[in-house]
Amino acid sequence: MSINKVAQDYGHGVNPDIGAVGIITEESVINNIASHVDVQLHDRGVEVVWTRPTSVSSVNDSLNQRISKANANNVDLFISHHANMAQGNGHEIWVIGLGGEAEAYAKKVDRALTKLGSNSRGVKVGNLAVLRGTNTPAILIEYFFLDTQSNVDFYNRVGAYAYAKSVVRAILGDEPQVEEHIIEENPIQYGTIKVNSVLNVRDGASTNSSIIGQLANGQKVKIDERYSTDIFYNIYYGNSGGFVHKDYVKLD
Ligand SMILES: [Zn+2]
Structure with missing residues (x-):
């Protein structure tokens, strides 16, 4: 319905x-x-x-x-x-x-x-x-x-x-794609992972959230500021996105 x-x-x-x-x-x-x-x-x-x-x-x-x-x-x-x-x-x-x-x-x-x-x-x-x-x-x-x-x-x-x-x-359900065009400030940014080993990707903006993958040093990420928090970036990852700790991402 x-x-x-x-x-x-x-x-x-x-x-x-x-x-x-x-x-x-x-x-x-x-x-x-x-x-x-x-x-x-x-x-x-x-x-x-x-x-x-x-x-x-x-x-x-x-x-x-x-x-x-x-x-x-x-x-x-x-x-x-x-x-x-x-x-x-x-x-x-x-x-x-x-x-x-x-x-x-x-x-x-x-x-x-x-x-x-x-x-x-x-x-x-x-x-x-x-x-x-x-x-x-x-x-x-x-x-x-x-x-x-x-x-x-x-x-x-x-x-x-x-x-x-x-x-x-x-x-x-998810918003229609068209919504991005009416946002005045572009919420999309790009960054580079800066870690010694690997960075966990989580399914929520918390260290208690499940780990759904890992990224290596130097990998590029696409960030959506709208769903990011003070501590975690929301990134494009898999089918439904993920969260990574901001301390380990350098914005491009
Ligand atoms: Zn109540």
Whole structure:
């Protein structure tokens, strides 16, 4: 099914439906990531329906209003944005049951966030109100743990834009080639590997990410700045690209 209309469910944010507070607040994370998702969906021609209510009498009322708004607008996919508490590590995606479209989307988002460098806690099944009540495929993303310092550090380093990009690309598929032509600054650079032995190529922007190959001293790489982080370059590698530590690449 192609996606033309998405319900953007910014979790919490309306008293008494209040987000969690860790080292940073859940609501700041939700607002930052989901607002980037809004813009990126819009850029891809996808209509967005916002489901966070402006006034509620209870948490249940908040959830019910979100469900009603999504169902009244015949969305193709419902995405609820959240961040987690209790000192775990990484992201998890919730669905109401396995085997359907929701699980397929959840798996894609899971893979994309893992590729970003986040630890995967997998796709989980839960009888959550917004997943149960919506009559379209629905996923709930817990991006990371607000009270785990390494998770907050990773979020701050990678940034909300990159999280959003991972989600949007996972759901819609890769961008059409034409997008490169409308980017004002050329994001493509070239570099040369500078190592004594070999440099690991990883599938995410983290030393915890899996090694998918190695490059030798002197080899040339093509770099995409859009998906690079402060520490890792995103390079053209194999079919889906890879990441190499910036310390070992000299830009041409
Ligand atoms: Zn939440």
